[in-house]
Amino acid sequence: MARHRRHARALAVLSTAALAAALVPVLGGVGATRAEATSTAFAPRLVTVDTPTRADKERLQALGLDLTEHAGHDYVEVVLHHAADLTALETAGFGFDVRIPDLLRREAENNRANAAYAAATDVSPLPSGRTSYRTLADYGDDMAELAEDRPRVARTFTLERPSLDGRPVRAIEIAGDVRARNDGRPTFALLGVHHAREWPSGELAMEFAVDLVKGYGRSARITDLLDRARVVVVPVVNVDGFDLSRTDGALVDLREVDGGGTATILGTPGNAYKRKNCRVVDGQDTPDGTCRAASLSSPGGFGTGVDLNRNYGGFWGGPGASETFADPTYRGPEAFSEPEILNVRDLVSSRQVTTLISNHTFSNLVLRPNGVHPETIGHDGLPVGDAPDEEALKRLGARMTAQNGYRNIHGWELYDTTGTTEDWSYNATGGFGYTFEIGPDEFHPPFPEVIDEYLGAGEHAGKGNREAYLIALEHAAANASHGRIVGSAPRGATLRVEKTFRTPTWEGSVRDHLESVYSSRGGRFTWHVNPSTRPVSEPRTVETVEEFTTRSQTYDGGAIPPNESVDHAFTLTAEDVAAGADSLEVTLEWPTPDDLDLEVYRRQGDQLVEVATSGNAPGEKEQAEVTDPVAGDYVLRVTNFASVTPEYTLTADVLDQRVTGTQTVPGTIERWTLTCEKRGRVLQTLQVRVDRGGISRVDLGACARRF
Ligand SMILES: [Zn+2]
Structure with a gap:
C-alpha cells in the first residue's frame, strides 16, 4: 500500500501551507497559542529502521519521513514527529527499533546535564573556554570580539542577503594581515548549521575560528598556515532555523524545571528538532519576524521550510531530495531559491575556495562527493560514476578520519543525496568539498560531547576535529590542491x-x-x-553494463477476491548465485487496468521478511526488484485491492549484470x-x-x- 502514501502527503502539504498562510497575519505572540498539552500526545522519537538493501533505503526515502544523517549499510535512523509518521512506517512494513523514545524528554535531560556541567565548570578545555551551547547572539558577539581583539588577524562581515526572517548572516575571516584584501591567497571555508537542530556543527566551526585567531603568532604551524591561506567561517548558515531550535530547546528545560510534568513536555510543539529553514509559504517571502508564529502550524517544526542542504544547484532535483514542501528533504521550487544558500554560493563564487567543509550532525562520518551511487544515470544519460578526483578526495578524507575516528565514505554510502553543498561547490569550482557528520548519536548531545568531538577523546585525544580541520586548511594552502x-x-x-x-x-x-x-x-x-x-x-570512462536473464520462472494466477492475497513460491538456488545473480526481478502483469499489489518476502526460519515491494500507480504494471539476492526460499505475494478480480501473469527473472565494454566520454578543457x-x-x-x-x-x- 506504499503508493497511497504519496497521495496522503500531497494533501498534507496543502493543509500545512494554507494553515501557515492563515496564521501569519493573526498571531502575535507564542505562549498563549501553543497547543494544549494532553497526556495522549505523540512523543517525537528517534527510531532505527532496518534497510537491508539499497532498494529499501530508496523505499524509505519515498515515505517522506525525517531521515537523520545517521545510517549504515542496513539501517537508517529516522525521527518520527507525528503519529502519522509511525503509521506510515508500519504500513510500509519496515522493521525498526526505538532508540530515543521521547526526544523532548531527552532534550530536557540534556538541558539538565548541560546546566550541571556549566555550574560545575569555570572554563572548559575548548579554545573559547565555553561551557555551554551558544545562542545566535553569542555567535555574533564572539566573532565581533575576536575581530576587536586581533584586528590584523580577524575581521567579521555580513553575507549579502539577510535570512528569510530578516536576520543578518555573519561570517569571520581569519588570516595573517587579514585586511590585505585580494592578495592571491587560497581560501578554506568552514560552514556550520545548514540544519537547524545540528548545534555542534556551529560550535566546532566557531571553536576552530577562536583557535586560529588565538594561535596566530603563538603557534608556528597556525601562523604559517594563516600566512599562506585565508579561512572563512560561517558558523550558522541557517540563522532562523537555528534560533528557533536553540531557543525552543531551552524552553523545554524551563517547563521541566517549572514542574510542568510529563504531559507538558509531551505536548510541547517545540522547534528543538527543526531541520529546515524558515520558508513558511513556498516561493513567497513572509514578513520578517513571523517564522516563529508560523511554525506553530508545523508541530515539531519540520513541516515548513526548505532543506538548505538540498537547495544547491549541483545535481539539484535528483534522487535523495523531495519535491514535496512538507517533506524534511524538500529541495525548494528551484535550485538556489533560498537566500541562505545564495549567500554561500556568492561566498564560494567570489573567492578561490580550494577546500570546503560543511559541518552537520550526526553519525561520525566524513562524506565526499558524489552524493549518488556511481551507477545512477545522470543528466547526460550516462552513469554518474565517481568524482574524477576520487583518489585524492579519498586520501584527504582518510587523513582527516585518522584524526576524528570517523568513517571515510562517499556521500551516497549514507543514502542518495543531490543539491548538497559539495555537490555544487566541488563540481562548479573544483575545490575539494566534504560533509562532516559530527558525533555518534544525537543532533545536539550534552555539551561535554562537543568538547570531545573538537579536541578528540579516547584514542583520538589531542587530535579530534581540530586536527582534521587543520589538515583541511593545510590542503587548502598546499600548491598540489x-x-x-x-x-x-x-x-x-x-x-x-x-x-x-x-x-x-x-x-x-x-x-x-x-x-x-x-x-x-x-x-x-x-x-x-x-x-x-x-x-x-x-x-571519464564509463562501463557498459548489460543485463542477462540467467533463469526465468512464470506463474499464471487466477482471480483473487478483493483485499485478499495469493502467495507463490520461488527458490533462488546456490547455482543461481554462483552463476552471478545480481538481482531478482519480479514482474506482475494483467490485462485490465486494476489495482494489484506485489510484495516479495524471503523466508528466514519460520518468519517472512519483506525484501521488495512494488509501488506503481494503479493500472500500471507492477515490478519489484531484490538486489544482490541471497540463495533461499522466497514468497511472491499478489494482493488485490480493487473490486474487479483479474487474472494475471507473474514472472521471476534472475538477472546477471555483465560489463560488456568501456566507453570514454571526452572531456572539455576549460579556461x-x-x-x-x-x-x-x-x-x-x-x-x-x-x-x-x-x-x-x-x-x-x-x-x-x-x-
Ligand atoms: Zn545536517
Whole structure:
C-alpha cells in the first residue's frame, strides 16, 4: 500500500501551507497559542529502521519521513514527529527499533546535564573556554570580539542577503594581515548549521575560528598556515532555523524545571528538532519576524521550510531530495531559491575556495562527493560514476578520519543525496568539498560531547576535529590542491579571473558565474586559483553494463477476491548465485487496468521478511526488484485491492549484470578569462588554462605598456 502514501502527503502539504498562510497575519505572540498539552500526545522519537538493501533505503526515502544523517549499510535512523509518521512506517512494513523514545524528554535531560556541567565548570578545555551551547547572539558577539581583539588577524562581515526572517548572516575571516584584501591567497571555508537542530556543527566551526585567531603568532604551524591561506567561517548558515531550535530547546528545560510534568513536555510543539529553514509559504517571502508564529502550524517544526542542504544547484532535483514542501528533504521550487544558500554560493563564487567543509550532525562520518551511487544515470544519460578526483578526495578524507575516528565514505554510502553543498561547490569550482557528520548519536548531545568531538577523546585525544580541520586548511594552502597563475603586473592593476558556465542539475542546468580579483602591488605575483577545468568537464570512462536473464520462472494466477492475497513460491538456488545473480526481478502483469499489489518476502526460519515491494500507480504494471539476492526460499505475494478480480501473469527473472565494454566520454578543457584592468578599464584579456597542481605563467606585458 506504499503508493497511497504519496497521495496522503500531497494533501498534507496543502493543509500545512494554507494553515501557515492563515496564521501569519493573526498571531502575535507564542505562549498563549501553543497547543494544549494532553497526556495522549505523540512523543517525537528517534527510531532505527532496518534497510537491508539499497532498494529499501530508496523505499524509505519515498515515505517522506525525517531521515537523520545517521545510517549504515542496513539501517537508517529516522525521527518520527507525528503519529502519522509511525503509521506510515508500519504500513510500509519496515522493521525498526526505538532508540530515543521521547526526544523532548531527552532534550530536557540534556538541558539538565548541560546546566550541571556549566555550574560545575569555570572554563572548559575548548579554545573559547565555553561551557555551554551558544545562542545566535553569542555567535555574533564572539566573532565581533575576536575581530576587536586581533584586528590584523580577524575581521567579521555580513553575507549579502539577510535570512528569510530578516536576520543578518555573519561570517569571520581569519588570516595573517587579514585586511590585505585580494592578495592571491587560497581560501578554506568552514560552514556550520545548514540544519537547524545540528548545534555542534556551529560550535566546532566557531571553536576552530577562536583557535586560529588565538594561535596566530603563538603557534608556528597556525601562523604559517594563516600566512599562506585565508579561512572563512560561517558558523550558522541557517540563522532562523537555528534560533528557533536553540531557543525552543531551552524552553523545554524551563517547563521541566517549572514542574510542568510529563504531559507538558509531551505536548510541547517545540522547534528543538527543526531541520529546515524558515520558508513558511513556498516561493513567497513572509514578513520578517513571523517564522516563529508560523511554525506553530508545523508541530515539531519540520513541516515548513526548505532543506538548505538540498537547495544547491549541483545535481539539484535528483534522487535523495523531495519535491514535496512538507517533506524534511524538500529541495525548494528551484535550485538556489533560498537566500541562505545564495549567500554561500556568492561566498564560494567570489573567492578561490580550494577546500570546503560543511559541518552537520550526526553519525561520525566524513562524506565526499558524489552524493549518488556511481551507477545512477545522470543528466547526460550516462552513469554518474565517481568524482574524477576520487583518489585524492579519498586520501584527504582518510587523513582527516585518522584524526576524528570517523568513517571515510562517499556521500551516497549514507543514502542518495543531490543539491548538497559539495555537490555544487566541488563540481562548479573544483575545490575539494566534504560533509562532516559530527558525533555518534544525537543532533545536539550534552555539551561535554562537543568538547570531545573538537579536541578528540579516547584514542583520538589531542587530535579530534581540530586536527582534521587543520589538515583541511593545510590542503587548502598546499600548491598540489589547486593551480597557480604567476606573472608580473603593474602596481595598482586589478587582475580578474572569471568563468561563466552551466552547472548540471538533474534534468537541466543553472547558470553559474565565478569571479575573483587580485590587487597588484607591482612586480611578480602568485595567484592561487582552482583548476580552470571543472570536474564535470573532465573526460571519464564509463562501463557498459548489460543485463542477462540467467533463469526465468512464470506463474499464471487466477482471480483473487478483493483485499485478499495469493502467495507463490520461488527458490533462488546456490547455482543461481554462483552463476552471478545480481538481482531478482519480479514482474506482475494483467490485462485490465486494476489495482494489484506485489510484495516479495524471503523466508528466514519460520518468519517472512519483506525484501521488495512494488509501488506503481494503479493500472500500471507492477515490478519489484531484490538486489544482490541471497540463495533461499522466497514468497511472491499478489494482493488485490480493487473490486474487479483479474487474472494475471507473474514472472521471476534472475538477472546477471555483465560489463560488456568501456566507453570514454571526452572531456572539455576549460579556461579562466583573465583581465588586467586599470580603474575599471580592461587593458588586456587572456584565456588561461591551469590544472590542479599546475602553474600557468601569464605575460601581462601589453597591460604593463598601456597602464
Ligand atoms: Zn545536517
